[in-house]
Amino acid sequence: MKSRSLGLAVATGVLGAVASLLPGVLRLEENIGLDWLFLQRGPQAQPAEVAVVAIDSDSSEALDLHPDPARWSRSLHAELITRLVAAGAAVIAFDLSFDAPREGTQDAELAEAVGRAGNVLLLERLSMDELQLDGGAALVQVEQRTPPIERLERAALATAPFPLPVVPIKVSQFWVFGRAEDDVPTLPAVAVHAYARPVHEELIARIDVARPGAGERLLSVHSHPDPGALVRMMNALRTLFRSDPTLARELLSDLDTTTEPITGVTVAGWRPLLTALVGMLGGDDSRYLDYYGSARAVMTLSYHEVIADGWDSAASSLDGRVVFVGFSEPSAIDQQDTFYTPFSQSTGTNLSGVEIGATAVANMLQMRSVRPLSIPAHLSLVLVWGAALAALLLWLPVSLGLITAAVAGPAYLGVAHLQFDATGLWLPVIVPVLIQLPAAALLAVTLRYAGARAHGEQVGRTLRRYLPSWVTEDASRADGVGASTRVLYGTCLVTDADQYTALSERMSPEALHRLLNDYYAVLFREVERRGGFVADVVGDSMVAVWTSPTPDPAGHEAACTAALAILSSVEEFNAVEDRPDLPTRVGLHAGKVLLGDVGAGSHFEYRAVGDIVNTASRLQGLNKRLGTRALVSTTALRGTPDLAVRPLGRFLLAGKGASLDLNELRGLESSSAQAGELIGRFASALAAFVAQDWDRAEREFEALLERFPDDGPSHFYLVRCREFIASDPGPDWDGTISIEEK
Incomplete structure (x- = not known):
């Protein structure tokens, strides 16, 4: 009995340690346990270091301005800065985007006020580029920083981003310095x-x-x-x-x-x-927010109050404060740009982004933050607590043990509350009270009322089998899709085999299967030799990716040389007697790519997702129209001076909003005088085409085709020349070729 009691005591401690490492339980600790600690502590004293000037609907009405504050005159912001400086604001931080110029003198007036103040921080807007799973569900968003217009950027003391979610979710932490490899200081840190x-x-x-x-x-x-x-x-x-x-x-x-x-x-x-x-x-780099309370817990003045003619700057209590300016509504009905906090449910209002920024600044200036236990300390606490609790309940009589269990939970919560209130230390709540305490009580009651030794042993084995199994299943559900998702910079190569459809119609499935396996063995070999990996294979098409944390010319070169090797190897493959030909085309593009799980239900695949995959596929298909075998965007050629390419001009692909400079990938440094002649003469003809000198371009492309009658790009542009001679595109045409078909 003693050995079994000791084993179960240890098991209770281990149960807490294992549960503490599960993602689902960690989320419960933050979303329930931490919220409970905040609510028990209650609102805190208003921080004296910060204030918020709220751009709200009351100000729109009082100043007779457009309901959309983004359309307010920047001259008004200039006046606001002047008044805040007069009130003694130490730093003025705008949680507003000024990345587009305005008509008239608005920008000049604001820039003058910003420069004269000498203490104004402006926001770098974070644009969100969504990468999506199949079915359209957004999986992740990639951020890009856009500074204010140049005039304002020069006038400001500094500019910085303020990363917050784009959807109203719960915010528990803030970034001091930027995410991932981007170590840029954020707006609160710069403040x-x-x-x-x-x-x-x-x-x-x-x-x-x-x-x-x-x-x-x-x-x-x-x-x-x-x-x-x-x-x-x-x-x-x-x-x-x-x-x-x-x-x-x-x-x-x-x-x-x-x-x-x-x-x-x-x-x-x-x-x-x-x-x-x-x-x-x-x-x-990131810290937990120590909230002072619900909305307006930080000193808040409405925009129109500061702008009002009778405003007394001396009595404003803004002297020496960091003043944040941004959207903030007191009413839950009018709230936008808001986030859930521990106080949201009890008050019905969320916290605005500008209030979160002010809270972060106050936390850092007051050297206060929510401090979770380190992992070793956390595990030690739940191990000792679980083992001691289980041992005590197993040693005491059943009735006294149950009373002890009923008292132990509130006692632990009381200690956790006192520590959080006094020092900001965040002790775990969910695992000790809601997992270990019931588990320990269950073990104690089970052992006490087990009748026979054999039955007791069976119950013990059953519990030891059941609890780890339940924990494992819970962890599996909590981990969910996307746990291994990463957004990286990638160079994408897409291939397609011509004549595959016709082959599939006349070959048996078994023969087609063997042919494709042999074909892909050639492609995969060249990809793997150069450090890439195959992300997807559909029918006769392959998607391969070379990734790195940041743009890497080595990845560009590896992908391009792999493409050349694939074309060469496929020629050898097709030369084998009695083997059907699979002429292959290649497209390459580079940019941001997401690697992660794609799927639903019980089926997932690890795939590359993003615009570069779609664009590389479009380039592969464009080979048909241009009569080429390998097309590569200029983006994917950066840092590859040894590659011989032929610039083919700028193209706007079907369904795309931005045009691309495309090139024909021809090999490593060209050793052929004939190839050099083709590239040089084509460049001259293309320059005439872009300059809208249609007659000269037509003559040069015709001459090229006399010298190189099978040159696809020259055929393509000759047809375009004649179309534009018949119907001029107009003086605003910039040389971009629009491709309507996908």
């Missing part, structure tokens, strides 16, 4: 760095003391106050702290004991400010 400008030189001096020589390098960046200098300084500091993980701890330890500044900085509260700056620069 903190700008707010801490009075202590920048003190920070550099202390770094130089801790790491002699490092301060001098930082001063070289700090001493150039041109546009972008603030972000460059942040990046230099971030690089230093990342490369030297102990530096932040040393500086923070020194600040705990120091009383005098090195540089003679006189700003009040310089030590807490410098501590917050070091904590941000040396901390994690």
Whole structure:
């Protein structure tokens, strides 16, 4: 009995450890456990470091402006900046996009106000490029940063992105520095760095003391106050702290004991400010938000209140604050650009993006955040708690054990609440109270009421089989589709075999199967030799991809040389006697690509998804019209100077919004004088065609065809010349050839 009790005690601890590692349980801890801790703690004191100027419907009505704030005059924003500066705002951060110019003097007035203020941060808009699964369900969104118009970008103290979801979901964390390989500081982080400008030189001096020589390098960046200098300084500091993980701890330890500044900085509260700056620069890329409460928990002024003629800037309480300007509505009915928080359900209102930004800044300046336990500490806690709880319940009589279980849960929750309230420490709630406690009670009751030894052993074995199985199934469901999904830069190669349809009609399935296997063995070999992988095969078409985290000329070259090798190998393949020919065409394009699970129900496939796959397929098909065998976009040729190509002009493919510069892939450096002649004379004829010199272009293409009668692109453009001679495309035509058929 003692050995069994010990084993079950350990099993309860292990159960908690295993459950704590499951994605589904982790989501429950965040969405239920953390929310419960926030609600028990309740609203916090309004942070004195930040404020929000809310662009809302009340302001639209009060100022008689268009209901869509995006259409408001930028001159009004210029006036707002002037008033905020007069009120003493330390930093002004606009959570608004200014990436398109306006008519009249609006942009000039806003740029002048921004430059005159010297403390204005502007938003870099994140555009979302959706990559979709079959059926149209959006799987992932790729972000692209677009800065404000050049005039405003030059005038601003800095520009930065503020990554938030594009759909109203729950937000528990914020980015300090950018996601994945993009380490760009975000708008809240730049706001903190700008707010801490009075202590920048003190920070550099202390770094130089801790790491002699490092301060001098930082001063070289700090001493150039041109546009972008603030972000460059942040990046230099971030690089230093990342490369030297102990530096932040040393500086923070020194600040705990120091009383005098090195540089003679006189700003009040310089030590807490410098501590917050070091904590941000040396901390994690992302952090959990420590919410102060529901909507409007941060000091909020309506836009029209600040713009009003009678507004008293001296009494506004904005002096020394970071002021965020953006969309924010007090009413749940009018809310847009909002996100669920732990307080949403109880109040019926969500938090706006601009309030999340202000909350993030206040968190960093106050050195407060929700601090989850480290993984080792988390696992140790649930192991010890589970084992101790189970041992106690197994040792006590059943009735007393059940009373203990009834008390243990609330006691643990009380300790978790006190720790969260006092220090922001986030102790796990779901696993200890809702998984381990019921499991321990169940084990205790089961053992106590087991009649016979054999029956008790069977119950124990059944429980040990059941619980791990249940946990495993839950983990499988929680993991779900897309767990291994990645968005990368890729070069895509698509092939297609001509005459396949005719072959499939006259060959038996068995013979066609053997032919295709032999054919694909040739293609796969050339792809794998050059580091690519085959992402999809459908009938006679293959999709291969070369991926890297960032654009990589080596991937471009590998894909192009693989295409050339495929064409050469297929020629040898087709030369075998009594084997049907499979003439092959190739298309190549490069860009963002998603690799992940595609499917539903019980069937999934790992595939490449994205526009580059579709575009490469279109290029492969365009070979038919141009009489070529390998077409490659200029994007997929970057960094491949040794490849011999023939530029074929700009094309707008069917269904596409942007045109592409296309090239015929001909080989490595051309050793044939004849090939060089063809490329040179074709370039001259194409230049005449683009210049709308139709007669000259017609003559040159005709001459080319006399010299090279089988040249498909020359045939194609000669036909186009004659079409345009008959019907001129007009002076606005830019040389782009529109392809209507897919």
